Amino acid sequence: MSAWRDVGRDLRRAPVLNMLTVTTIAFSLFAFGLFGLVAVNIRAALLKVEERVEIRAFATEGTDVAPIAAAARQVQGYPEVMSATVVTEQQALARARQELGEFSDVFEEGFLPASIDVRLKEGHRDPASVKAVATRMHGFDFVDDVRFGEEWITQLYRLRNIAFVAGVALGLSFAGVAVIIIGATIRMAIMARAREISIMRLVGATDGYIKRPFLLEGMLKGLLGGMLAIAMTYFAMKSIEHYLHFETVFFERRFVILGVLAGALLGVVGSSLSVGRHLRQAI
Numbered sequence: 001m002s003a004w005r006d007v008g009r010d011l012r013r014a015p016v017l018n019m020l021t022v023t024t025i026a027f028s029l030f031a032f033g034l035f036g037l038v039a040v041n042i043r044a045a046l047l048k049v050e051e052r053v054e055i056r057a058f059a060t061e062g063t064d065v066a067p068i069a070a071a072a073r074q075v076q077g078y079p080e081v082m083s084a085t086v087v088t089e090q091q092a093l094a095r096a097r098q099e100l101g102e103f104s105d106v107f108e109e110g111f112l113p114a115s116i117d118v119r120l121k122e123g124h125r126d127p128a129s130v131k132a133v134a135t136r137m138h139g140f141d142f143v144d145d146v147r148f149g150e151e152w153i154t155q156l157y158r159l160r161n162i163a164f165v166a167g168v169a170l171g172l173s174f175a176g177v178a179v180i181i182i183g184a185t186i187r188m189a190i191m192a193r194a195r196e197i198s199i200m201r202l203v204g205a206t207d208g209y210i211k212r213p214f215l216l217e218g219m220l221k222g223l224l225g226g227m228l229a230i231a232m233t234y235f236a237m238k239s240i241e242h243y244l245h246f247e248t249v250f251f252e253r254r255f256v257i258l259g260v261l262a263g264a265l266l267g268v269v270g271s272s273l274s275v276g277r278h279l280r281q282a283i
Helices: 002-013 015-050 065-076 089-099 127-137 150-192 194-202 207-244 253-281
Strands: 054-059 081-087 115-120 143-147
Touching (some): 015 207, 015 253, 065 115, 065 127, 115 127, 127 150, 207 253
Antiparallel strands (some): 054 143
């Protein structure tokens, strides 16, 4: 309890400096939050594109619908498959005329073959999984050709991996910058109490006892900075939606909570590094 009393006393003693510290933490985490928001929206956009991944197995001309339907039911049972739909020749013709209205006169009865259109579950849309399902479908006797846009899927998956790696690297960089900024602001408070710390050491206070109020103060400032950063990020997102008419995705609730807790953790780490460095130099 004495540590919390020390924290409350220190916060009241220098309100301007403490407000500056919280604001600095908030802006450093706000930069991290903006990047995270961009990463979340890129991931959401890629997932929407991935939903369009489709395998289409074309039947040979004149194949009866019955074996195609039986094969579709079998494909539906594959663990990777979300849906397997039979498209008859008539349905394929109607779809082509609707999607390519300017060329509707070109399409005649029997021009397009029947097919099985397959969509895969999330987590099974990578090139290897798609190719494996396409290969299995090629085993049906009536299948003439299987198309799934192999090159397009490979490029999409590569883009997703690049976005993930870049996101992790830049995220860690922003976290490192946040720790440095938090440590610098906490060190300002430590320097303001350098004389008090020296007296505490002279009367026998341990390093752990001296550190405790600063760690609690760093945690509290990190929490406040984290909450302010989340609010600023949400406001920025809404501003982008309003002025650019661009629909965005915000963090899930669990990530909001993790973001605030991350602010507290960064505050503790920054405080620990700053206090430890000061105590080592004071020996």
